[in-house]
Amino acid sequence: MSFSATFSSPCNVYSQTRTGFCYFLASRPSMAATSIPSVKTSLAASKSAFMRNDLTLQSSSSRGVFSKSQISGVTARAASEKSIYDFTVKDIDGKDVSLNNFKGKVLLIVNVASRCGFATGNYTELSHLYEKYKTQGFEILAFPCNQFGGQEPGSNPEIKQFACSRFKAEFPIFDKVDVNGPNTAPFYQFLKSSAGGFLGGFIKWNFEKFLLDKNGNVIERYPPTTSPLQIEKDIQRLVAA
Numbered sequence: 153m154s155f156s157a158t159f160s161s162p163c164n165v166y167s168q169t170r171t172g173f174c175y176f177l178a179s180r181p182s183m184a185a186t187s188i189p190s191v192k193t194s195l196a197a198s199k200s201a202f203m204r205n206d207l208t209l210q211s212s213s214s215r216g217v218f219s220k221s222q223i224s225g226v227t228a229r230a231a232s233e234k235s236i237y238d239f240t241v242k243d244i245d246g247k248d249v250s251l252n253n254f255k256g257k258v259l260l261i262v263n264v265a266s267r268c269g270f271a272t273g274n275y276t277e278l279s280h281l282y283e284k285y286k287t288q289g290f291e292i293l294a295f296p297c298n299q300f301g302g303q304e305p306g307s308n309p310e311i312k313q314f315a316c317s318r319f320k321a322e323f324p325i326f327d328k329v330d331v332n333g334p335n336t337a338p339f340y341q342f343l344k345s346s347a348g349g350f351l352g353g354f355i356k357w358n359f360e361k362f363l364l365d366k367n368g369n370v371i372e373r374y375p376p377t378t379s380p381l382q383i384e385k386d387i388q389r390l391v392a393a
Contacts, residue, residue: 236368239339241295242327244312249326251339256366257291258390260380261343263331264294265303265358266314270376274359275319277380281387282323288391289366292323295340297331300358304328331355346370365390 236259237252262278265271282292296311298304304311308327315321329337332355336344343362344353347370361374363386371390374383 234342236339236342236364236370239342241329241337241339244308244325244327246308246327249324254291254293255368257289258285258366258387259291259293259362259364259368260383260387261293261295261362261364263297263329263340263355263358263360264315264325265297265300266306266311267303268301268358270357270359273379275315275321278323279319279321281380281384282321285387285391286322290387290391294321294323294325295331295337296325296328297355297358298328299330299332299355303358331360343370343373347373363387363390366393 237250237255240248240250243249260278260281262274264274278292278294282290294315296304296308306314311328312325315325329340331337331340340355341353344355347362357376359376361378361380361383362370363372363374363383365371372383372386
């Protein structure tokens with residue numbers, strides 16, 4: 153698979169002939185251990201903080217509780233009638249990337265945080281799904297965010313090093329963004345307006361997920377407690393459509 157966008161690898165410019173996010177990492181001198189964010193927050197602590205934000209944790213059988221939309225399709229409800237493809241974002245190296253580059257692909261958009269207790273499970277399962285479906289028109293777009301418990305405090309190079317060295321993440325990781333408040337990234341405002349769910353215009357915690365079909369429609373919105381593997385069947389339906 154190749155991207156029409158150009159991303160930077162940890163030590164070289166990402167080539168269109170390459171297929172992943174973490175290349176040539178071994179050839180780069182190791183960063184000091186103190187520069188890589190450690191996952192100090194336990195899963196239990198993350199769940200506790202998540203519950204203090206007034207959201208009841210979902211059971212392992214619940215999926216997509218944020219949205220009433222079905223896999224059959226949804227028309228984006230943004231008042232401006234914009235498409236997700238109208239937005240431009242910055243990659244982890246600060247370069248502009250048009251989301252139009254991902255047109256025709258099934259997208260899973262996730263706000264990530266390196267020190268969150270959900271990080272290990274989510275990064276591991278996201279990498280598994282990406283490896284399995286990337287040749288079938290599936291992309292994961294990860295956006296670091298430091299708004300929940302200050303759990304993504306590192307610089308962009310530190311975030312990239314963490315994702316590459318610990319989880320071998322090959323999916324694109326972008327510049328750190330705000331997902332709530334006055335500085336919300338415009339495309340996140342679009343996502344929230346397209347699939348409000350019972351939380352309306354708020355992202356509740358790290359690793360909330362939006363699933364989009366090949367036409368850019370927001371099909372489902374999943375809470376942070378829904379693991380990536382729990383939504384695999386939804387992904388399968390969309391890549392097969």
